[in-house]
Amino acid sequence: MKFLRAALVPLVAAMVATACTDTVTEYANRPFNPPVDQLNGFLGYYDVAAQQTTCGNCHASKQGQWRGTKHANAWATLQASGEARPSCEGCHTVSELGNHVGQAAGYKTTGDASYHDVQCESCHGPGFTHASAPDAGTAPLASIAIPEDLASATNGCAECHQGAGQPFAEQWAESRHGYAGVTSPRERDPVTNVCPQCHEGREAIKTKFGVTTVFAEQADPTDYQPIVCAVCHNPHSAANEGQLRAPLAEPSREQICVRCHSREGHPIPGSPTRRGPHAAQGLLVIGEDAGWIPPNFVGDTANKIASSHGTTANPRLCASCHVYMFDVTDPGTGAFVIRSVGHTFEAIGCLDPTTGVPVGGDCALAERNFKGCAVSGCHLTEDDARTKLIAIRSTMNSLTDLMWADTDNDSVMDPTDGGVLPQVLAQAIAAGDSNQINL
DSSP states (O other): OOSOHHHHHHHHHHHHHHTOSSOOGGGTTOOOOOOSBTTTTBOOEEETTTTEETGGGTOHHHHHHHTTSGGGGHHHHHHHTTOOOGGGGGGGBSSSTTSSOOSOOTHHHHOOGGGBSOOHHHHHOOOHHHHHOTTSSOOOOOOOOOOSSGGGOOSSGGGTSOSTTOOHHHHHHHSTTTGGGOOOTTTTOTTTOSTHHHHSHHHHHHHHHOOOOOOGGGGOTTOOOOSOHHHHBOTTOOSSGGGBSSOSSOOSTTSTTTTTTTSOSSOOTTSOOSSSSOSOHHHHHTTOOOSOOOTTOOOOGGGOOOOGGGSTTOTTTHHHHHTOOEEEEOTTTOOEEEEEOSTTOOTTOEEOTTTOOEEOSOOOGGGBOOTGGGGSSSOSSHHHHHHHHHHHHHHHHHHHHHHOBOTTOSSSOOTTSBSHHHHHHHHHHHHTOGGGOOO
């Protein structure tokens, strides 16, 4: 047998002495077990009962963080679900799913308990080569990428996190974080501007969360990524809800969504007005001023406009409405159809009027999902939230019509249109002075 423990002890001793990171003394002289899956080199658990991963013998801090995640209890969760089937086991164990191995591996081929749970190697790939020669640049790198063709996913989060039970990848792909929101190459180029800090996945991980972890896509500077799962979620730690990289219930600029959705609250004097105040949604939620403030304006602090969405009654802040999860059942039989996991990030997304399944595109208010609003602490029912939106839209439309009512419906401001601005335009035309208004 080529993987004899005696032959491995010197290798591990050298590894601990010279190359292990996050080491602690108790692991200093432990060898790793011969891999049960010898063909692919998956090491799995060193101690199954203690859930001590072989990787964790060196990477102790990562082992400690991982123990708190749902991945660390994936096998027990499956067994307790009442839904345990052989087809589920690949995603609840160390296997070829989630990494670059392109053939059945790990638990799939051995059925050995050392491969229970979603361990380090589930994402990073087989660790035997790295454990044998840790100084040889052999560290297996996880991938953060999600392919546009989800059915072709061969590694990363999307290989497991898709399907009717948890369609994270499918809904994400339809979102503005995913492929529906990919910006132009210029905006994704970190050399030319700061847009990548929020629009390009690798740069966002580094800039917004200070993470310098090495992953496969870092090797190619042109391998641009959307805002993939790993930008917001920490695969190694459950310190925050949902394994997020920052708190969810934190009404400040440190909150997970506000990290990006707070780019500019006000127009910047003397700078190009390309987008004006940009991504200010987070500022509104946490109660910071946003928008254009007239010169010499003295604010009324007693009657300051504040968002009701950032109150203590809504501790999940943005996520209450934008990441609301609910199950869809067949209207006729009551059978489970799909669990919407809220990763389209649409606060009131469209639902198929027949099935109730979330769908993309635009639709009437009667076909929109107001479920999240009913649990945010402000609205008692979905109908209550829908009614209030209709009322506020009517008020806003009346106010904007005072500024400009496009009475001929040509989407062009004409002197004959209703409202204040067309009157200013008419005066400018009559005076032959275009400086009076800048369209």
